[in-house]
Amino acid sequence: MSINNRKEPFRYTLKEPIHFEIYILSINGVNAPPKPIQAELCDISRSGCQLSFPLSLPVENNDIRIGMNMLLFEDPLYMEGTLRWGQEKNTSWHYGVQLEMQDGNQDRLSREMRMLAGQGKIIVK
Numbered sequence: 532m533s534i535n536n537r538k539e540p541f542r543y544t545l546k547e548p549i550h551f552e553i554y555i556l557s558i559n560g561v562n563a564p565p566k567p568i569q570a571e572l573c574d575i576s577r578s579g580c581q582l583s584f585p586l587s588l589p590v591e592n593n594d595i596r597i598g599m600n601m602l603l604f605e606d607p608l609y610m611e612g613t614l615r616w617g618q619e620k621n622t623s624w625h626y627g628v629q630l631e632m633q634d635g636n637q638d639r640l641s642r643e644m645r646m647l648a649g650q651g652k653i654i655v656k
Contacts, residue, residue: 554598
């Protein structure tokens with residue numbers, strides 16, 4: 532019998548990206564203006580996600596915090612996180628986000644992901 536030694540949480544890839552708005556909260560600790568940016572959620576796990584939006588941000592040398600209001604399945608979620616990497620793909624930029632979940636949101640996020648899986652809207656990787 533094999534033992535699963537996976538240290539990273541399972542990543543769920545969405546069959547159809549979810550559209551929502553993000554806000555840049557701060558760059559290197561300096562508050563940013565609250566201007567919404569249209570984004571797409573490409574994949575998600577309990578600890579992070581991959582977003583796509585048409586804005587180039589210098590992630591490598593900066594601490595960029597974002598806020599996200601999204602509806603995965605039925606309950607709206609507000610999450611915050613830090614951009615960890617950025618990569619240009621086609622005409623858009625993709626970013627990895629390390630999520631910083633508040634206590635109640637972790638359980639809600641897990642439940643929402645289970646519901647998406649039950650509806651066949653995500654693929655486990």
